[in-house]
Amino acid sequence: MNSLTDRDDAAGIAAVVVTYESASTIEQCLQRLRAAHGVVEIRVVDNQSSDDTLDVVQRHAIADARVRFIANPDNPGFGVACNQGGITASAPWLAFVNPDCLVEVDTFTRMQALIPAGTRMLLGADLVDEQGVRDGAARRHDPDFAAMLAAVLRGRSPPSLDVPIDDAQSLQPVEAISGALMLMPRALFQHIGGFDEGYRLHAEDLDLCRRARAAGAQIAVANAVRVLHVRGVSSRSRPLFVEWHKHRGLWRYFRKFEAPQRSIGQQVLVMLAIMARFPLAWWRARRRCR
Template sequence: MGVVVVTYASEATIEACLFRLLAARDVARVVVIDNASPDGTAAIVERLARRDARLALVRNPDNRGFGAACNQGATAISQPWVAFVNPDAFVERETLSRLVAHATARPGAGLLGVELVGEDGEVDLASRRADPSLREQLASLGRRDALYLGHDPAQVVQPVDAVSGALMLMPLGLFVRLEGFDEGYRLHAEDLDLCRRVRAAGYEVVVANDLRATHVRGVSSRVRPAWVEWHKHRGLWRYFRKFEAADTPAWLVPVLWLGLWGHFAGVVLADRLKRLRA
């Protein structure tokens, strides 16, 4: 299989991430797309690439966004399976090969994820998600509890609406047929969008409940938190326009827009107040 890793200001975790990927079974190629990191990320990858011919680095002159960089990396993959792994996600030696085995044993599985856990071992609820609804999220004042589907212990491979973009695996042919990630998303919601389009094409999105990967989360976003929040909210609005707006009363659309960006302002203000107190 081939693996695509998109980096931005990832020097704290990228070496550990790549060390594990290159040690993983059946990984034939790892392509790192660096979105103009301002730190030493690219230098670390270059050093590792000199030691292992399977590793390649592409340095973008600017930040193209996550989805666009994933698509860029996938063009350098010729293996039948492509995995997208965040630079702050750490796999075990058998994680990806066993995920491929699950996929081949389950006809119709089009996109697969694993259970993600934090460094403290706590399960990331985003590992198993329902399709989001902007209307429902704003009605609940931003609470996302209803979006998280529980772990079904009776199923080794559990169908869900969406998995986390921190680790996704799918057949390269299907990824190409769906034209990859929607590059209109800069950051956030592009994984939800891809999962939805995989299901619309007649395939399953599933989580392998017997496989885990550690996800540190938020390493790159700590550099520019307000910028990240802006793109998260922008991504949610794009997702709403694509999948929910047609079934939303016209009078409600501007109300949702105001609610979304009011939520953004509140999040940014709260973060700045927290930093001032620290």
């Protein structure tokens, strides 16, 4: 693949999986990826798991030469680990897959088949939980910080980023997709410089999608391609950590994309709005984890 617009329907896919305390799902995840059509490389990057995650990964690496792994001595963050996996892969396509996402045999080939020839596209799937409930975060708007600020000032919940599902479209254009599962040409990933490693956890997918759009790529969801997403496996035991980094990520996103067009006063108000949103989000996350 020599340019961003070159396309080969039969092109191989490198699946990149970032793990952290993922022992409960990584076995199934890797089994599914090894069976998936089109997958020629599997790169697992572990961020200092203390459970049996690496034992499972090592067993798969021994059984299948496509599986290689990096065991980080610390936890440098999701974006750093994604880049580590993406850089070590050589296949023309990259699929970033959470360890709690369980793909089907034809997931990636069906997604590839939907991408029009000559189109630069970052593509997501229809994510569903164990009860078949569809994940609204699979289709998202860019964060609207003015609306967030207005909601906080009125004592209301911030507006959702979720985009309504339109099943009439096999490819639904959106501004952003979930980082739980992303398929893109490796050339596009390289062109935009991969993930921004300044995000520790969360919002790096919003950032990646925004930069991909700025580079001329389209963002879309394959509405008919469903993937099981076992939600929150590695984050249920640490809601404070997760919510803190969600809000830290939002602030970084704002500073990067929105702050240059805002006055100092507006920037301070947005920072306060993000801070005010954090305690309620943490409390709700704690309740979900009980």
